[in-house]
Amino acid sequence: MRIVLLLWVFLAHSSWADVSFEGLKESGLLAAASYIDLENRAGPIAGTHYYLRHQARLNDSSISYFLANKQDVQAIAFRGTSNINEVLIDLDVSLSADAELGILLHKGFSYAARAAFLQLKPHLDKTIPIIITGHSLGGAIAQIVALHLQRDGFVVQQVITFGQPKVTNVAGSEMFDSLPLLRVVTVKDIVPLVPPISPLQIRDLDIYWHSGEELILLAGPNYSIISGFKSMLRATSFAKTMLDESNLDAHMMTTYLNLIEQKLPRSKQVVYKSGINVFGLSFD
Numbered sequence: 001m002r003i004v005l006l007l008w009v010f011l012a013h014s015s016w017a018d019v020s021f022e023g024l025k026e027s028g029l030l031a032a033a034s035y036i037d038l039e040n041r042a043g044p045i046a047g048t049h050y051y052l053r054h055q056a057r058l059n060d061s062s063i064s065y066f067l068a069n070k071q072d073v074q075a076i077a078f079r080g081t082s083n084i085n086e087v088l089i090d091l092d093v094s095l096s097a098d099a100e101l102g103i104l105l106h107k108g109f110s111y112a113a114r115a116a117f118l119q120l121k122p123h124l125d126k127t128i129p130i131i132i133t134g135h136s137l138g139g140a141i142a143q144i145v146a147l148h149l150q151r152d153g154f155v156v157q158q159v160i161t162f163g164q165p166k167v168t169n170v171a172g173s174e175m176f177d178s179l180p181l182l183r184v185v186t187v188k189d190i191v192p193l194v195p196p197i198s199p200l201q202i203r204d205l206d207i208y209w210h211s212g213e214e215l216i217l218l219a220g221p222n223y224s225i226i227s228g229f230k231s232m233l234r235a236t237s238f239a240k241t242m243l244d245e246s247n248l249d250a251h252m253m254t255t256y257l258n259l260i261e262q263k264l265p266r267s268k269q270v271v272y273k274s275g276i277n278v279f280g281l282s283f284d
Contacts, residue, residue: 019215019223021263024184027133027160028260032253034066034079034138041066050075054123058115063141065116065134067123073157074128076120076145080136080163095169095206101147103172104206106140106165113144120145121152129157135253136191139164139183143211146179156180159212162256163189166208173211181212186259188250190243193234216272217259224272233274 026048033044042052050068057064064079095104100114124130130149134142139161146159159181168176185192192210213227226234249255 019225019267019269021260021267023158024160024215025257025260025264027131027158028162028184028253028257030068030075030077031080031133031135031138031162032257034064034077034134035253038064038066054120056119058112058119061112063112063116063137065120065138065141067120069128072128074124074130076130076132076142078116078132078134078138078142078145080134080138080140095172095208101144101151101175103175104169105144105172106167106208109137109140109144109167113141113148116141117145117148117152120149124149124154126154129155131157132159133161134164135162135256136164136251140167143167143176143179143181146181147176150178158182160184162253163191163251165191165194166210168209168211169206170209173209176211179212182215183210183212184215184217184256186217186250186255188246189255190247191251217256217263218270219259219262221263221266221268222270223263223267224270226272230272230274 029048030045030050033041033048036044038055038057041055045052045066045068048068048070050070053067053069055064055066062079062081066077068075068077094107096107096110097103098105098110098114101110130146132142132146132149134140142161143159143164144167146156150156156179159179161181162184163186164183183192192214210231213225214231216224216226218224
């Protein structure tokens with residue numbers, strides 16, 4: 001089993017050949033709207049041509065979400081945090097078993113996602129496709145909720161997250177392969193990279209690991225798509241990096257939207273150069 005998982009880690013490849021940056025912008029605007037106070041969200045959501053159907057805040061939590069519809073699509077957006085310190089503290093938690101999904105997950109994310117799923121379920125229509133989005137911690141919860149929904153028979157059309165942290169380990173990551181998951185990141189946003197790993201930890205299947213594919217927003221029209229081991233190796237470069245204001249800015253939802261806007265109407269996919277070598281082998 002360990003050998004099979006390691007082969008999957010190394011051989012994972014990208015399948016998002018055609019990226020719609022108009023679609024990414026729409027998901028980004030929905031994720032940004034989740035930060036607006038509950039009583040003031042309807043207007044900004046209507047600006048994306050969706051209409052607000054349901055919204056709530058999880059008990060004893062700052063986590064909130066909303067459900068909106070447009071034609072034949074249901075959209076769910078989860079509020080995250082723009083405070084990197086909060087994210088780093090929340091990630092200082094060991095993985096624990098999730099009885100419902102049968103995998104190891106970050107305990108706090110697992111609990112919040114299960115609560116959100118149970119609150120959302122009565123408001124959803126199984127005959128209408130669902131798109132799910134979220135920024136930062138909201139993206140982590142969005143990923144787990146999407147798996148709950150899919151396993152319950154809902155049609156999950158797409159999951160697009162922005163600057164989300166890791167939620168599971170290598171084995172757990174494989175369980176999310178059935179989701180159409182795209183994680184959007186910026187180069188200097190540290191939240192998707194923590195906790196950092198050493199290349200030597202590749203043999204440890206219980207370290208935090210990302211799922212889905214990673215779209216890196218570069219300057220101007222350029223972007224890259226990576227996945228698997230190459231995606232995780234980006235975390236090794238931050239092990240020796242001191243945080244500064246640029247890392248804070250790189251995590252802001254406004255930064256994500258600005259970089260997406262630079263790719264409209266023209267975008268160009270380029271090869272991502274990490275400059276990282278492992279055991280003398282380059283992954284560029």
